[in-house]
Amino acid sequence: MKDPAHILVVDDDDRIRDLLKRFLAREGYRVTTASDAASARRMLSSMAFDLAILDVMMPGEDGLSLLAGMREGKQKDTPVMLLTARDQASDRIAGLKTGADDYLPKPFEPEELALRCAAILRRSQKDTPPEEVEMSGLVFNAARGELREGDKRIRLTDAELQLLTVLAAKAGEPVDREDLAALTSAGMERSVDVQVTRLRRKIEPNPREPIHIQTVRGIGYRLMPD
Structure with missing residues (x-):
């Protein structure tokens, strides 16, 4: 049996973090959470993730900076979804240019987030082409x-x-x-x-x-x- 996908959720809002952990766990995913970029960086250095969900607007280091760091580190190929309260074109463009795979504005429906996660994971887990x-x-x-x-x-x-x-x-x-x-x-x-x-x-x-x-x-x- 295939292991469940491991998702990292990074958000400084305790309520959203807890909601996503419970909802995604019910969907069958393994979920690890972090309340800020510093904690997320420690987890990324010691664990492998199939997908990271990052809040853009966090105190201290924001989600875009964390994403940029991921793209330069050993988890450079890990798919990333960005969450933000600001649904502005400039934010979306900045996130996609930095290497985000998807972008979801707050407030959002958990069902939509789960569907987007499943779509990203399907795209990223395609069979490796033959050598x-x-x-x-x-x-x-x-x-x-x-x-x-x-x-x-x-x-x-x-x-x-x-x-x-x-x-x-x-x-x-x-x-x-x-x-x-x-x-x-x-x-x-x-x-x-x-x-x-x-x-x-x-x-x-x-x-x-x-x-x-x-x-x-x-x-x-x-x-x-x-």
């Missing part, structure tokens, strides 16, 4: 940026390597052409199509009838390994 992808005798290793056929290394341009890396990370799933353009140096959807055509010539047994880099009509492309 290597095999395609008709070829092996692509994204970590090394290598496409090989046995001992022979097949040369990829930077654009081809970027495209193949993005597709391999979501092997079996369709990837939107717009996302491919944004995540690679292609820049435009039309350029993505050109790179796909070139990449197929290096990967597909028959580039005119591709079996590995498949076109998903109306969406984009999908990499199908062996």
Whole structure:
């Protein structure tokens, strides 16, 4: 059985802290609380968390500063939701720029917070993509940026390597052409199509009838390994 997600709640308001601990525990989460950033930092240094919920407006060090510290420390990849009494665009933008995954203004409904927590945890706990992808005798290793056929290394341009890396990370799933353009140096959807055509010539047994880099009509492309 999978262990429950461990959530850190940091808020100087005793009532909110207690409410969140009781509500999230009833939802099946393991919950640890801290009343200020200093206590939270000590906990973050000694425990691992799957999600941190930080109040922005706290006396002393605020939630944005704590978040910035997390993004530079060993829990830099821990998802963070910010809570604040100020629902201003500038606050939201500052939080997201600092690395927050979500933002919820006070007052809030506990049910909405729980739903947002579940969504963040689903996104962060996706299976790790395979280290290597095999395609008709070829092996692509994204970590090394290598496409090989046995001992022979097949040369990829930077654009081809970027495209193949993005597709391999979501092997079996369709990837939107717009996302491919944004995540690679292609820049435009039309350029993505050109790179796909070139990449197929290096990967597909028959580039005119591709079996590995498949076109998903109306969406984009999908990499199908062996």
